[in-house]
Amino acid sequence: MPTINPERLLGDLRTLRSFGATGPGVVRLALSPIDIDARRWLAGRMSDAGLDAQIDGVGNVFGRSRHAGPALLIGSHTDTQPTGGWLDGTLGVIYGLEIARALAESDDTRHLAVDVASWIDEEGTFSGFLGSRSFVGGEHEASVDEAIRCARNRDGQLLHDALQAAGLAGRPRARLEHGRHVAYFEPHIEQGGRLEASGHAIGVVTTIVGMRELRVRFSGQRNHAGTTPMSIRRDAGAALVAFIARMDDAFRALADADTVWTVGRIDLEPGSLSVVPGQADLHLQFRDGNAERLRAMEAALAALVREFDARGPVGVALATLDEAMQPVTMDAALQKHVARAAEAVTPGRWVHMPSGAAHDAQILAAHLPACMMFVPSIGGISHDFTENTADEHIVLGCQVAAAAAASILQEATGGRMVR
Amino acid sequence: MPTINPERLLGDLRTLRSFGATGPGVVRLALSPIDIDARRWLAGRMSDAGLDAQIDGVGNVFGRSRHAGPALLIGSHTDTQPTGGWLDGTLGVIYGLEIARALAESDDTRHLAVDVASWIDEEGTFSGFLGSRSFVGGEHEASVDEAIRCARNRDGQLLHDALQAAGLAGRPRARLEHGRHVAYFEPHIEQGGRLEASGHAIGVVTTIVGMRELRVRFSGQRNHAGTTPMSIRRDAGAALVAFIARMDDAFRALADADTVWTVGRIDLEPGSLSVVPGQADLHLQFRDGNAERLRAMEAALAALVREFDARGPVGVALATLDEAMQPVTMDAALQKHVARAAEAVTPGRWVHMPSGAAHDAQILAAHLPACMMFVPSIGGISHDFTENTADEHIVLGCQVAAAAAASILQEATGGRMVR
Numbered sequence: 001m002p003t004i005n006p007e008r009l010l011g012d013l014r015t016l017r018s019f020g021a022t023g024p025g026v027v028r029l030a031l032s033p034i035d036i037d038a039r040r041w042l043a044g045r046m047s048d049a050g051l052d053a054q055i056d057g058v059g060n061v062f063g064r065s066r067h068a069g070p071a072l073l074i075g076s077h078t079d080t081q082p083t084g085g086w087l088d089g090t091l092g093v094i095y096g097l098e099i100a101r102a103l104a105e106s107d108d109t110r111h112l113a114v115d116v117a118s119w120i121d122e123e124g125t126f127s128g129f130l131g132s133r134s135f136v137g138g139e140h141e142a143s144v145d146e147a148i149r150c151a152r153n154r155d156g157q158l159l160h161d162a163l164q165a166a167g168l169a170g171r172p173r174a175r176l177e178h179g180r181h182v183a184y185f186e187p188h189i190e191q192g193g194r195l196e197a198s199g200h201a202i203g204v205v206t207t208i209v210g211m212r213e214l215r216v217r218f219s220g221q222r223n224h225a226g227t228t229p230m231s232i233r234r235d236a237g238a239a240l241v242a243f244i245a246r247m248d249d250a251f252r253a254l255a256d257a258d259t260v261w262t263v264g265r266i267d268l269e270p271g272s273l274s275v276v277p278g279q280a281d282l283h284l285q286f287r288d289g290n291a292e293r294l295r296a297m298e299a300a301l302a303a304l305v306r307e308f309d310a311r312g313p314v315g316v317a318l319a320t321l322d323e324a325m326q327p328v329t330m331d332a333a334l335q336k337h338v339a340r341a342a343e344a345v346t347p348g349r350w351v352h353m354p355s356g357a358a359h360d361a362q363i364l365a366a367h368l369p370a371c372m373m374f375v376p377s378i379g380g381i382s383h384d385f386t387e388n389t390a391d392e393h394i395v396l397g398c399q400v401a402a403a404a405a406a407s408i409l410q411e412a413t414g415g416r417m418v419r
Numbered sequence: 420m421p422t423i424n425p426e427r428l429l430g431d432l433r434t435l436r437s438f439g440a441t442g443p444g445v446v447r448l449a450l451s452p453i454d455i456d457a458r459r460w461l462a463g464r465m466s467d468a469g470l471d472a473q474i475d476g477v478g479n480v481f482g483r484s485r486h487a488g489p490a491l492l493i494g495s496h497t498d499t500q501p502t503g504g505w506l507d508g509t510l511g512v513i514y515g516l517e518i519a520r521a522l523a524e525s526d527d528t529r530h531l532a533v534d535v536a537s538w539i540d541e542e543g544t545f546s547g548f549l550g551s552r553s554f555v556g557g558e559h560e561a562s563v564d565e566a567i568r569c570a571r572n573r574d575g576q577l578l579h580d581a582l583q584a585a586g587l588a589g590r591p592r593a594r595l596e597h598g599r600h601v602a603y604f605e606p607h608i609e610q611g612g613r614l615e616a617s618g619h620a621i622g623v624v625t626t627i628v629g630m631r632e633l634r635v636r637f638s639g640q641r642n643h644a645g646t647t648p649m650s651i652r653r654d655a656g657a658a659l660v661a662f663i664a665r666m667d668d669a670f671r672a673l674a675d676a677d678t679v680w681t682v683g684r685i686d687l688e689p690g691s692l693s694v695v696p697g698q699a700d701l702h703l704q705f706r707d708g709n710a711e712r713l714r715a716m717e718a719a720l721a722a723l724v725r726e727f728d729a730r731g732p733v734g735v736a737l738a739t740l741d742e743a744m745q746p747v748t749m750d751a752a753l754q755k756h757v758a759r760a761a762e763a764v765t766p767g768r769w770v771h772m773p774s775g776a777a778h779d780a781q782i783l784a785a786h787l788p789a790c791m792m793f794v795p796s797i798g799g800i801s802h803d804f805t806e807n808t809a810d811e812h813i814v815l816g817c818q819v820a821a822a823a824a825a826s827i828l829q830e831a832t833g834g835r836m837v838r
Contacts, residue, residue, distance in 0.1 A: 192646030209645065213692055224801055225681040226628065226706050226775035227611025230674070232799075237682050238667075244660045255649070262644035263656050264692040266685045273632055273683040273704045273740070275802075285692040287645050321692070356645035380651075382643055383694075 001344070002102040002109050002402045006395040009098045012045060013394070016078065016094065017086040025385025026086045029153070030079035030121035030130075031059055031162040038078060042093070042118055049101045051116060057171035058148065059120035059163065060131040061093075065100065067113035070182040070412045072405050073368065074099060075117030075132075077360060079125065082154075085189075085387020089360075091375070091394065092187040093118045099402045103409075112409040115181070117174070119360045126151040126159040132360035134173050136367045176367055182412040183334055184364040187373045187401045189389055191357050193380025201393055202342040202350035202400050203374030204335050207289035208362045209258070209354055210327035212298055212320075214284050216243065216305060219315040222270065222278025236280035237268045239314035243304065244282065250300040251286065254293060258354050261286035261297070289327045289354045328362040334371035334408065341403035342373075346396055357382075373401055420763070421521040421528050421821045425814040428517045431464060432813070435497065435513065436505040444804025445505045448572070449498035449540035449549075450478055450581040457497060461512070461537060468520045470535060476590035477567070478539035478582065479550040480512075484519065486532035489601040489831045491824050492787065493518060494536030494551075496779060498544065501573075504608075504806020508779075510794070510813065511606040512537045518821045522828075531828040534600070536593070538779045545570040545578040551779035553592050555786045595786055601831040602753055603783040606792045606820045608808055610776050612799025620812055621761040621769035621819050622793030623754050626708035627781045628677070628773055629746035631717055631739075633703050635662065635724060638734040641689065641697025655699035656687045658733035662723065663701065669719040670705065673712060677773050680705035680716070708746045708773045747781040753790035753827065760822035761792075765815055776801075792820055 019038035020028035028035045039061050046053035046063030053063040061078070065071055076092025096116035103109040119131030127147035133140035151159040163169040195203050220236035244263060251261050265283035284301075288294050302318055309316040335352070342350035353374065361370045375397035378388045389397075438457035439447035447454045458480050465472035465482030472482045480497075484490055495511025515535035522528040538550030546566035552559035570578040582588040614622050639655035663682060670680050684702035703720075707713050721737055728735040754771070761769035772793065780789045794816035797807045808816075 190646065191643050192648075193651065194646075194648070197651070211645070222803075223799065224610050224776060225679065225683060225704055226630070226777070227609065227613075227801070228679065228775070228799065229611075229613070229676065230679055231676070232612065232616070235681070237685070241660055241663045241682070245664055248657075257648065257650070260644065260647065260649055262654070262692070262695055263660070264644060264687065264694055264696060265690045266656070266687055268683065268685055271684045273681070273702050275683055276681055277683060283692050285644055356647070357643060358645070380642065380647065382646070384641075 002106045002406050004098050004102045004398045004402050008101070009094065009395065009398050010391060012094050012097065013090065016042070016090055020080065023385050024086070025387065026080050026084050027082065028078070028080045028084065029082065030123065030125040031166055035079055036166045039118065042078065045097060046116060049097055050104060051100060054174065055168060056174040057163070057168055058130055058134045058173055059166065059168055060135060060174050061118040062174040063097070063100070063116040065113035065115050067111060069113055069180040070409070071113035071115050071180050072409050073115045073117060073181045073184045074405065075119055075184065075360060076186050076188055077122035077131070078118045079121055079123050081123050081383045083385055085382055085384055087189045087387060087389055088382060089122055089188065091189055095187045095398050095401050098398055099405050102402050103406060109406050112406065112413065114405060122360055125153050126162070129360055129363050132363040136176050136363060138367065181368050183331065183408055184361060184368045184370040185334070185401070185405060185408070186359055186361040186370070187397060188359060189382060189387070190374040190377045191382035192377065194353060195351070195374060195376035196378065196380060198351060200349050200351045201346050201376065201396055203353040204338045204342060204350060205330050205355045205372035205374060206335065206352050207330060207354045208328045208359055209287040209289045209356055210291055210294050211285060211287045211325040211358065212294060213322040214301065215319045215321050216282045216284065217317050217319065218243070218280040220278055220313070223276040225274045225276050228276055233276055234313045235276050236314050237277035239308065239316070240266065240280040240282050243308055243316070246304055247301065250304060251297055254296050254300060259288045259293065260356060283321065287356060291327050294327070325358065328365045330371045331369035334369055337407045338371055338373050338404040341407055342400045345400045345403060373397070373404065421525045421825050423517050423521045423817045423821050427520070428513065428814065428817050429810060431513045431516065432509065435461070435509055439499065442804050443505070444806070445499050445503050446501065447497070447499045447503065448501065449542065449544040450585060454498055455585045458537065461497065464516060465535060468516055469523060470519060473593065474587060475593040476582070476587055477549055477553045477592055478585065478587055479554065479593050480537040481593040482516070482519070482535040484532035484534050486530060488532055488599040489828070490532035490534045490599050491828050492534045492536060492600045492603045493824065494538055494603065494779065495605050495607055496541035496550065497537045498540055498542050500542050500802045502804055504801055504803055506608045506806060506808055507801060508541055508607065510608055514606045514817050514820050517817055518824050521821050522825060528825050531825065531832065533824060541779055544572050545581070548779055548782050551782040555595050555782060557786065600787050602750065602827055603780060603787045603789040604753070604820070604824060604827070605778055605780040605789070606816060607778060608801060608806070609793040609796045610801035611796065613772060614770070614793060614795035615797065615799065617770065619768050619770045620765050620795065620815055622772040623757045623761060623769060624749050624774045624791035624793060625754065625771050626749060626773045627747040627778055628706040628708045628775055629710055629713050630704060630706045630744040630777065631713060632741040633720065634738045634740050635701045635703065636736050636738065637662070637699040639697055639732070642695040644693045644695050647695055652695055653732040654695050655733050656696035658727065658735070659685065659699040659701050662727055662735070665723055666720065669723060670716055673715050673719060678707045678712065679775060702740065706775060710746050713746070744777065747784045749790045750788035753788055756826045757790055757792050757819070757823040760826055761819045764819045764822060792816070792823065
């Protein structure tokens with residue numbers, strides 16, 4: 001079994017944290033100057049590890065093993081949310097780097113090929129999952145081209161201009177090489193509180209949940225809040241509140257323990273205390289690992305919208321806010337490799353679980369067998385300055401990931417299994 | 420009975436509409452240049468009517484009869500909301516002007532004293548009810564002084580600077596003269612849809628309802644909407660929705676047909692689809708003509724806040740947004756004068772009703788016997804460009820108001836009653 005170097009691992013994570021460090025958190029938006037600095041540093045660390053490293057034409061950092069395939073591709077992302085944590089995707093990228101080094105340092109495994117990627121803009125500063133979409137191409141080709149031409153960040157900067165400013169525009173884009181990769185593996189922090197609550201150190205991901213984002217709009221009659229009797233009001237806000245109660249009932253009847261739905265935003269128009277709201281919007285997101293359940297929830301929602309709209313006195317209409325995201329099942333054979341590695345390193349302290357958050361792995365999974373592995377998030381917190389994972393868990397997770405990586409590659413190259 | 424001149428009345432209303440006309444509506448914010456122009460025009464029309472007219476040190480237009488008292492004070496306001504209608508308070512001011520003229524033109528009534536006021540800033544561009552508060556002084560003295568020093572409009576302009584720019588700063592303020600006024604009378608558009616719905620032409624106001632404005636804040640735990648299972652969430656928005664349902668039940672149990680409550684605004688923090696809201700605010704207003712019912716509603720609300728807060732998992736706290744406004748009962752004897760005048764002019768087409776909106780009359784009522792009279796609002800709409808009242812109702816309302824005014828004054832001066 002390869003052995004990782006805890007000090008080197010933690011040292012690299014801490015160095016990367018210094019790029020954009022803000023209090024305990026990190027602000028390192030994709031293609032910002034500090035992100036570019038971090039990518040240059042990362043490419044240097046990949047080169048030090050013996051990988052052929054490049055920053056590609058969209059900002060991906062790609063470290064290619066000099067060994068012939070079949071290679072294991074380990075990746076995640078080093079860009080952050082506007083107020084991000086220090087680990088998030090960074091953990092998986094540095095795990096990949098450390099695993100490439102650890103495998104190269106062991107006689108058993110030095111012949112194995114590990115490629116390491118930091119995909120640009122997973123967080124959607126310009127265009128979510130840009131780097132992994134650019135890498136796999138195919139169904140994403142047109143939308144990536146369009147993003148490079150037209151996508152802007154919150155400040156109105158064009159992606160194209162950001163790439164130009166970073167000296168990356170016109171560089172070739174790293175592309176999936178036919179036949180090279182046996183699998184894609186993405187270690188990540190959990191971003192939830194299940195591992196911590198259940199006392200497990202490792203989560204073996206079964207599915208990345210699918211997602212729907214919808215808006216329900218209620219159209220009533222704006223009126224004076226003093227002079228309009230309750231009996232004749234067409235209060236859009238009151239209809240919205242009544243709707244949510246019924247929607248909760250309908251979703252609860254369809255849900256299992258992993259189903260989640262969230263009303264993240266409510267807008268009442270005009271939003272004045274003295275005015276009965278004439279329009280009200282609820283912004284809804286729901287996620288589940290089961291595509292059929294997602295469809296059933298959407299159907300139940302649509303039925304409820306029709307019922308409320310038909311009954312009046314407030315009109316109700318449903319609109320889609322974003323493309324539906326289908327659930328993505330992780331490769332079963334890969335899950336077994338990760339589970340066996342976890343059991344070997346930390347017996348009984350691992351568990352199968354879905355990923356409630358979206359990840360680059362769902363993009364790669366359409367093109368390569370893919371799997372993910374989680375380490376615990378303290379307090380379940382992520383996308384926040386206070387996001388953290390115990391050093392012990394960071395180190396243990398990397399050891400499990402290294403063992404899993406060796407196992408996957410040894411099986412693919414006909415070598416013996418790592419147990 | 421005095422006879423009003425419909426053409427003169429409608430002509431003055433239409434001329435005043437031209438100051439700030441915007442489509443069918445009017446934008447004439449208190450002390451804006453166009454409002455000052457309108458005040459100068461109004462003062463001129465008062466002088467033409469034989470009143471001693473002045474624009475005072477806060478912008479009130481006050482037209483004082485040259486007759487000795489006891490005088491009837493008729494007033495309302497000619498400033499508008501940011502997107503206001505053409506009638507609103509303007510109607511009552513021009514009614515006052517026309518009534519002063521009509522009484523002066525009839526042998527029976529030419530000796531009677533009618534003073535006419537357009538109170539500044541009823542709508543609160545700088546400080547709500549500024550003009551009527553300045554006029555009565557007393558408990559409002561300190562807050563009016565403070566407003567003149569410190570109040571600003573939305574553009575950040577100081578009231579003091581606006582008065583200076585209008586050449587009004589330092590002028591004496593019109594003040595309630597001890598013993599002069601027998602009563603205050605404020606005709607107004609209804610601003611609701613009851614008169615129209617019931618086919619009545621005149622509303623005799625019984626009470627100006629009291630009002631509470633409160634905020635209920637829910638404090639939960641902000642979390643990732645994908646990775647946080649429903650079972651462990653502390654969703655502030657979900658708690659808010661559940662609270663509103665219970666609050667509606669509690670208020671419905673206490674309400675009569677005139678009680679109104681409105682959730683005009685809901686804020687979920689951070690307001691993102693992917694984040695379980697960590698904080699949620701509901702902004703609530705309720706109004707009723709009965710002070711005891713208002714207290715009971717506030718107590719029910721507070722009890723519900725305590726119940727939800729104690730039960731968790733989301734903390735709940737109540738905050739007052741504005742000073743409680745007590746209901747103000749209109750003078751019973753004055754109501755009889757108005758009711759008799761209405762019955763004489765338009766038999767069977769008048770009704771007693773509360774005022775759901777606030778008016779300068781509630782300020783005056785603490786110092787003078789006061790009453791109000793409503794004419795129908797088409798579609799119940801006000802504070803909107805489309806606000807309107809049929810010409811027939813405008814004219815009829817002024818005739819009723821003139822008859823009521825003569826009746827009030829003749830009784831006060833020992834003359835015969837107008838029937």
